[in-house]
Amino acid sequence: MAVCLACGRHQIEPFLSFGRMPMADAFVDPASPGEEFFFNLAVGRCPGCTMVQLCERVPDARMFHDAYAYFSSTSARMRDHFARFAGEIIGRVADRAGAFVVEIGCNDGIMLDAFRDAGVRHLGVDPAGNVLAAARDRGLTVRQSFFTRDSAADIAAAHGPADVIAAANVVCHVADIHSLFDGVVRLLTADGLFIFEDPYVGAIVAQNAIDQIYDEHVFYFSAASVHGLAAAHGLELVDVTAQPVHGGELRYVLARGGRHAPSPRVEEWLSREAESGLGAAGTYAAFARRAAGIRDRLIAAIDGAAARGRRVAGYGATAKSSTIINYCGLGPAQVAFIADVTPGKQGKLTPGAHIPVRPPEYFRASPPDEAVLFAWNHEREILAKESWFAARGGRWLTYVPDVRYIPPDSASHA
Ligand code: JHZ
Numbered sequence: 161m162a163v164c165l166a167c168g169r170h171q172i173e174p175f176l177s178f179g180r181m182p183m184a185d186a187f188v189d190p191a192s193p194g195e196e197f198f199f200n201l202a203v204g205r206c207p208g209c210t211m212v213q214l215c216e217r218v219p220d221a222r223m224f225h226d227a228y229a230y231f232s233s234t235s236a237r238m239r240d241h242f243a244r245f246a247g248e249i250i251g252r253v254a255d256r257a258g259a260f261v262v263e264i265g266c267n268d269g270i271m272l273d274a275f276r277d278a279g280v281r282h283l284g285v286d287p288a289g290n291v292l293a294a295a296r297d298r299g300l301t302v303r304q305s306f307f308t309r310d311s312a313a314d315i316a317a318a319h320g321p322a323d324v325i326a327a328a329n330v331v332c333h334v335a336d337i338h339s340l341f342d343g344v345v346r347l348l349t350a351d352g353l354f355i356f357e358d359p360y361v362g363a364i365v366a367q368n369a370i371d372q373i374y375d376e377h378v379f380y381f382s383a384a385s386v387h388g389l390a391a392a393h394g395l396e397l398v399d400v401t402a403q404p405v406h407g408g409e410l411r412y413v414l415a416r417g418g419r420h421a422p423s424p425r426v427e428e429w430l431s432r433e434a435e436s437g438l439g440a441a442g443t444y445a446a447f448a449r450r451a452a453g454i455r456d457r458l459i460a461a462i463d464g465a466a467a468r469g470r471r472v473a474g475y476g477a478t479a480k481s482s483t484i485i486n487y488c489g490l491g492p493a494q495v496a497f498i499a500d501v502t503p504g505k506q507g508k509l510t511p512g513a514h515i516p517v518r519p520p521e522y523f524r525a526s527p528p529d530e531a532v533l534f535a536w537n538h539e540r541e542i543l544a545k546e547s548w549f550a551a552r553g554g555r556w557l558t559y560v561p562d563v564r565y566i567p568p569d570s571a572s573h574a
């Protein structure tokens with residue numbers, strides 16, 4: 161039994177176990193397969209602070225290294241999202257001469273571009289050398305390291321305090337969350353803001369997004385759990401807004417206690433969560449039961465397609481897909497290949513299941529009859545890009561919030 165990483169006071173209560181799972185971004189090179197690393201993927205809830213978190217973790221250095229598989233700039237819609245996010249930050253610091261913005265986990269620089277263009281002093285911090293090289297090539301100022309209490313002190317000494325510290329899809333990845341928060345407290349100016357966004361556990365539960373659960377996602381935040389975490393570090397949650405990306409996220413704005421008047425939205429989110437029972441054990445027990453149903457229906461849909469002689473492939477070799485694919489026990493016999501635009505994933509095999517990853521050109525040259533949309537959070541972008549697929553009779557299959565075809569199944573296909 162593990163102790164809660166957030167409050168350190170209670171044993172986590174596991175509510176969903178996927179069994180032995182590979183690392184979600186550990187694509188296998190068929191030329192040098194090596195030995196894959198497996199761990200027990202299970203999530204639990206803290207009965208004290210309600211933080212949802214992994215019960216067992218993979219060491220950081222195994223996940224975030226110089227061959228990191230995910231490049232943030234692969235989605236045009238996400239580029240727009242981050243341009244808007246950066247625009248809001250630039251608006252907040254516009255009146256401060258020499259303002260300094262730090263982004264934790266900047267990846268290939270998808271958000272920092274806007275600071276460079278606006279002439280705002282910035283620093284991107286990321287442990288993964290390969291994605292950071294892409295950011296450096298874009299003329300961005302970056303530093304290769306994890307963001308910890310020590311590296312934050314080094315950054316403060318070298319560059320001065322930060323007016324804004326931003327992070328997107330990063331804070332929920334950091335098991336040593338107290339080191340990260342200590343670092344934020346050290347680096348932030350007196351009136352500075354720490355703004356971060358991550359998948360919202362309320363959206364994961366509401367949408368049955370079971371594949372958001374994988375090694376890199378250590379925490380599944382709510383307004384209530386972030387509120388508690390902030391308070392433990394003398395910070396205050398001063399704003400919360402919903403973001404329609406990655407299946408539904410919350411963006412949290414934190415400041416030193418008493419320095420910024422909180423928006424009424426904070427109370428609204430906290431009461432909404434309390435009223436809906438988001439922190440309650442029963443919410444997660446029910447979620448775990450629905451997970452098993454989705455697995456069974458997805459296997460049935462894919463087996464049913466094969467029984468009708470239809471060829472099935474996938475689209476988007478996402479980190480998320482590792483969970484659903486391995487949980488369903490799928491392999492290349494069921495899903496012939498997965499199309500993905502990321503050059504570093506192409507030619508590789510998916511973790512555990514060993515489904516080949518191919519470029520989208522292969523999907524176009526050799527289209528399947530049915531395509532499982534593993535990048536379901538990019539549905540609009542991908543279906544628009546590949547509109548020819550449905551037009552020629554291809555069918556998209558998704559499993560969020562439940563197993564269904566897009567557009568809905570019709571008798572003509574049966
Ligand atoms: P996408 C990663 O998760 C890992 P993943 C990480 N842990 C995290 O939290 C989120 O990102 C932020 C491809 N694609 O965004 C690119 C196309 O091929 O759902 C990606 O491989 N064509 C940091 O991997 C994948 O799909 C397209 O048109 O679950 C999408 O991955 C588009 C839009 C994407 O995140």
Ligand code: ZN
Pocket residue numbers: 164165166167168169170206207208209210211
């Ligand atoms: Zn706790």
